[in-house]
Amino acid sequence: MSDRDKGHILLVDDEDMVRQSTAQWLKLSGFQVDSYATAEEALAILDNTFSGVIVTDVRMPGMDGLTLMSEALVKVPKLPVILLTAHGDVDMAIKAMRDGAYDFIEKPFVPERLVETVYRACEKRRLVIENEKLQQNIASQSGIDAKLIGISPAIQRLKREILKLAELDTNVIVYGETGTGKELVAQCLHEYSFRHRNHFVPINCGGIPESLIESELFGHEAGAFTSAAKRRIGKFEYADKGTLFLDEIESMPTHLQIKLLRALQEGVIERLGSNQPLNVDLRVVAAAKVDLREDANFREDLFYRLNVSQLHIPPLRDRPEDAPLLFQHYLRCAAGDHERALRVLSEHDLATLSAYHWPGNVRELKNIAVRYSLDTELSVADILASGEWNTPSKPSYGRPLPLAVQVASFEADIIKGALQRHRGNMLAVMGELDLPRRTLNQKMTKYGLVRGDFVQ
CATH class of the missing domain: 3.40.50.2300 (Response regulator)
Known part of the structure; x- marks a missing residue:
């Protein structure tokens, strides 16, 4: 201003x-x-x-x-x-x-x-x-804009590419860092294709034990192995006429890559314990965090079968203008889910959202939005600095906040502490911090601090 x-x-x-x-x-x-x-x-x-x-x-x-x-x-x-x-x-x-x-x-x-x-x-x-x-x-968003939220040139370009590829019905590899929304992109490819009336079937290749992944993909007959008490329909069969999403495909064991290649080439699978071939017609969308061409453990022939088309999801740090919009979206969701009033982002909160590097991408932002919605005493910078949104199974990323964000958070804490000690008495706060009234008012506005919250 x-x-x-x-x-x-x-x-x-x-x-x-x-x-x-x-x-x-x-x-x-x-x-x-x-x-x-x-x-x-x-x-x-x-x-x-x-x-x-x-x-x-x-x-x-x-x-x-x-x-x-x-x-x-x-x-x-x-x-x-x-x-x-x-x-x-x-x-x-x-x-x-x-x-x-x-x-x-x-x-x-x-x-x-x-x-x-x-x-x-x-x-x-x-x-x-x-x-x-x-x-x-x-x-006001509708269609793909309501699913992939963002106004940056990078995300707008991604939306156009998705809509174009959705019509082609080719296999696609989606590249992106952890937390960028690879499954969401795959869902959009499915929903805007002619296959949208049939199943979208996701499977995380890195999240299933190697001993079970073949059964998960192709199914099994009763008695096919010790714990196979009854017939199971596999993901391939369930995704017939629809879309199969293979997340973290780079983690798939080599012997299964061979079976996957055969299924894609011939459109035929067999359940474990069966000799009966089953025809399947599906589209495969695979997701990876690394370039599969550079992965020595990934079969070259399978790569070329999957790599008919590619999509690259930009990390959130490369589209900082999308962070406030995404945060507001998840804030509204959290407020509705937990029946809380919708918090108003302060100037400092908005600046922090745009300045932060987001190593965990949209997944990290979503977790922080939920915490921010539930704990009205904390600013965005407070939550980022604490690292408390990380679950015990997921270590903190360890990268510090930008200097400007750290300094602003420190200053906000000092002013907040003075307001609490003096119960909102502005003259006393001005005296303790040696600040003129105008400067104190401006900083309180910047950090979303309201005198009335501290008056008893």
């Missing part, structure tokens, strides 16, 4: 002298100001496209400031409304804050305090609008 574009203000005061001088001071401070003598005039021009805040006197002829606030919040929920009150109205103003007012300033006021309060309100309004835009963007 430039120094000359700090926010849009609707100023309402029935006293001409006060209204004009207040408007002039706010304009000189970099705000865009529209001033009105009556609440009715201001309310008439207000709609849900308004991106600023209201500053209004409380006692006015006709509609008073409290009624204006009530009506304005119906039109524009979460709209910051700052009340200008006389000394005798303070108790009433405190009640109004419980009813939704952003803040109140007692007359006669120091102009600098008004500017600081208005600035914080405009910052809050900007963050609310930014979060709403993220939510609207997600809600």
Whole structure:
């Protein structure tokens, strides 16, 4: 936000002298100001496209400031409304804050305090609008845009490639780092192909013991081996007329690669313990983290059978503009799943999401979004720094946060601690931290810290 574009203000005061001088001071401070003598005039021009805040006197002829606030919040929920009150109205103003007012300033006021309060309100309004835009963007998505969330050129290019390959019905190798969403890409290839009415069958070649993977793929007859009590339909047979997704195919044992190649070449399989050939018609989408051509343990002939087409999923660090959008999506999912209110991302949270390197890609981001939704005391940087989203079976990635994120997180913790110790007493916090009021207000806005949360 430039120094000359700090926010849009609707100023309402029935006293001409006060209204004009207040408007002039706010304009000189970099705000865009529209001033009105009556609440009715201001309310008439207000709609849900308004991106600023209201500053209004409380006692006015006709509609008073409290009624204006009530009506304005119906039109524009979460709209910051700052009340200008006389000394005798303070108790009433405190009640109004419980009813939704952003803040109140007692007359006669120091102009600098008004500017600081208005600035914080405009910052809050900007963050609310930014979060709403993220939510609207997600809600308005349809088709493949609702499945593969992102606005970056890299993810848009991937969507176009998926839709093109879906129509060709060729085998595909999907390359991508852990957590990038290889199975989701495979599902999209299936859902936008003519095979979409039949089964999409995933199998993780690295997650099944070598002694069982052949049975998983091709099935078995009763008595085929010791624990085979009854006939089992394998993944190949179950995926007939549909799509078989082979994740981590680089981990498939060599002897099974030979059987897989034969099944793909001839379109025929046999269950373990049977001599009866079964015809299968399916599309195979394989996923790998490494280039299969460079893997000495992967058969070259199988590679060429699978490698009719390729897709490469970009890591999240190469598309940082997608991180806030993805985080908002998983935040909404977590809030719905756990019946929690949807948290509003602070400026610091948004900056952290875009600055972080995301070694665990979208899977890591999803886990952090769930934690963030459930623990309202923690910022995104707090969770990233702690590494607590890692499960016991998955070690921390160990790579430090960017310096700017670490410094900001440290600063936020110091300010939060001072607010807790002084129970929201701003003068005491300013004294302890040796910060002017304006600087403290700006930093509190940046880190999503609200004075009222610390007042007892």
